[in-house]
Amino acid sequence: MKLVLQGPSLEPTLIASLISGINVTNYHQPRQNVWHINGVPEDQYDIIASFANENKADFALINTSQKLSDYKLVAMDMDSTFIQIECIDEIADYCGVKEQVAAITAASMRGELDFNESLLQRVALLEGLEESALQAVYDERLKLSTGAEEMLQALQKANIKTLLVSGGFTFFTDRLKQKYHLDFTRANELEIVDGKLTGRIIGEIVNAEVKARTLIDCCNKSGISLTETIAIGDGANDLKMMALAGLSVAHHAKPKVKQHAKVAFDYSGMDGVLNLF
Structure with a gap:
């Protein structure tokens, strides 16, 4: 599954801090203020939710194979x-x-x-x-x-x-x-x-x-x-x-x-x- 984080305040420094805390390495920024993170362990979801709430961001889990098409x-x-x-x-x-x-x-x-x-x-x-x-x-x-x-x-x-x-x-x-x-x-x-x-x-x-x-x-x-x-x-x-x-x-x-x-x-x-x- 792919974790999608998006929000107007999601600066790279914030994401770097999050990534370090949940110990994943496969992530990228497809658009401004949007981040895709792969391989997030299930036991880290509460941390993600707390991070999103604190930074006024939305998060969603999407199948990595899904495309708009x-x-x-x-x-x-x-x-x-x-x-x-x-x-x-x-x-x-x-x-x-x-x-x-x-x-x-x-x-x-x-x-x-x-x-x-x-x-x-x-x-x-x-x-x-x-x-x-x-x-x-x-x-x-x-x-x-x-x-x-x-x-x-x-x-x-x-x-x-x-x-x-x-x-x-x-x-x-x-x-x-x-x-x-x-x-x-x-x-x-x-x-x-x-x-x-x-x-x-x-x-x-x-x-x-x-x-x-x-x-x-x-x-x-x-x-x-x-x-x-x-x-x-x-x-x-x-x-x-x-x-x-x-x-x-x-x-x-x-x-x-x-x-x-x-x-x-x-x-x-x-x-x-x-x-x-």
């Missing part, structure tokens, strides 16, 4: 994963209920609430809001997460397909798909009548089961096996999709998600996925 599709959650915001919380700010909606969102992401019920409850609070507020959120508040664009460029260069699957809204996934040339998207559709939100969702809610099914459907359409996929998420709604993927990545995620993921990033950007290989 082994994967054919990367599936990503949208809110607080591919982008920095929770869109529904920002929309709620335009009708004065952001604090209330954000509290429900956070509880849902931790897996404390039924996702369908929590989404319907939050969307109902948006009833009567002008559709123009959605465009304002997109134009003024939506930003990609650190490293997301770099990751996308590398994936597209390697002919790896991309899926953005979200418990959020098609208003945003549709625009992101067009702008960043994503292959597949799936999200919830807000009902809008006479230019105003009705407080309802059209069609099937994109919950954990639907996210997992969407990943399967995209693989079937593309002739890709689930073992050839990477799934990246941050909330409980992503767990079933992540469980199906060949490699699961928790991105600045809730504790429950980090517990079940193969790899967890607390400090790295989304391009940290590229550094694993």
Whole structure:
């Protein structure tokens, strides 16, 4: 197995001190602030974890034979994963209920609430809001997460397909798909009548089961096996999709998600996925 360490403060002197302490010699630096260390004894993992925590770095154990080219599709959650915001919380700010909606969102992401019920409850609070507020959120508040664009460029260069699957809204996934040339998207559709939100969702809610099914459907359409996929998420709604993927990545995620993921990033950007290989 290969130990991957990455973080903004990982200077060569720090790594030299770590290497000396765990008594390994096979290591190299493939990119700035990224280190690959081979042959770390299992009884040294606690030392590695402590070192990473002290230096605000992420670490992961990856099979030494794995390559980025082994994967054919990367599936990503949208809110607080591919982008920095929770869109529904920002929309709620335009009708004065952001604090209330954000509290429900956070509880849902931790897996404390039924996702369908929590989404319907939050969307109902948006009833009567002008559709123009959605465009304002997109134009003024939506930003990609650190490293997301770099990751996308590398994936597209390697002919790896991309899926953005979200418990959020098609208003945003549709625009992101067009702008960043994503292959597949799936999200919830807000009902809008006479230019105003009705407080309802059209069609099937994109919950954990639907996210997992969407990943399967995209693989079937593309002739890709689930073992050839990477799934990246941050909330409980992503767990079933992540469980199906060949490699699961928790991105600045809730504790429950980090517990079940193969790899967890607390400090790295989304391009940290590229550094694993």
